[in-house]
Amino acid sequence: MNLLEVKNLKVIDKEDKKEIVKGVSFKVEKNMCLGIVGESGSGKSMTAKAIVGLISSNLKIEGYAVFDENIDLFNIKKDKLRKIRGQRICMILQDAMSAFDPLYTVGYQMIETLVENKNLSKKEAKKVSIKTLEKMNINDPQEVVKKY
Numbered sequence: 001m002n003l004l005e006v007k008n009l010k011v012i013d014k015e016d017k018k019e020i021v022k023g024v025s026f027k028v029e030k031n032m033c034l035g036i037v038g039e040s041g042s043g044k045s046m047t048a049k050a051i052v053g054l055i056s057s058n059l060k061i062e063g064y065a066v067f068d069e070n071i072d073l074f075n076i077k078k079d080k081l082r083k084i085r086g087q088r089i090c091m092i093l094q095d096a097m098s099a100f101d102p103l104y105t106v107g108y109q110m111i112e113t114l115v116e117n118k119n120l121s122k123k124e125a126k127k128v129s130i131k132t133l134e135k136m137n138i139n140d141p142q143e144v145v146k147k148y
């Protein structure tokens with residue numbers, strides 16, 4: 001069973017019509033993993049961002065991406081995609097300095113994600129955040145959540 005199937009995915013700059021991702025196709029079967037290798041700037045992150053619907057408005061997507069056999073990710077209502085993203089499919093960004101917002105604390109950003117995706121109260125989400133940091137062997141999680 002294919003968990004994800006991507007066919008001829010293109011990401012195109014609307015302004016200069018440049019193809020940033022030039023027709024990528026792959027399948028990921030259930031319980032399998034897939035590594036994508038390529039030089040810096042070749043479009044690996046852009047491919048992932050397109051699949052989870054997180055590309056900026058100056059870019060357009062062509063092709064198709066089907067999740068779990070029948071969820072057409074490029075033709076699904078935004079609120080439905082929001083429900084899937086973060087719960088069933090997600091992207092882990094490589095660069096913490098640009099993935100996080102420096103104006104908000106680590107705790108604020110962890111809690112925000114947990115409240116949105118796991119339906120927890122803020123209090124519960126804070127507990128989970130601290131426990132998770134502990135699990136990752138981060139020193140002094142109580143203090144870390146207060147840091148920017």
Ligand SMILES: Nc1ncnc2c1ncn2[C@@H]1O[C@H](COP(=O)(O)OP(=O)(O)OP(=O)(O)O)[C@@H](O)[C@H]1O
Pocket residue numbers: 013020038039040041042043044045046047056058059
């Ligand atoms: N919002 C944007 N508008 C136009 N082009 C963009 C935008 N964001 C990124 N790009 C360009 O898209 C191309 C692909 O970048 P991407 O970040 O996907 O590469 P990558 O393969 O993930 O590289 P790395 O290995 O360094 O992570 C780059 O040339 C980048 O400059």
Ligand SMILES: [Mg+2]
Pocket residue numbers: 044045046094
């Ligand atoms: Mg990248």
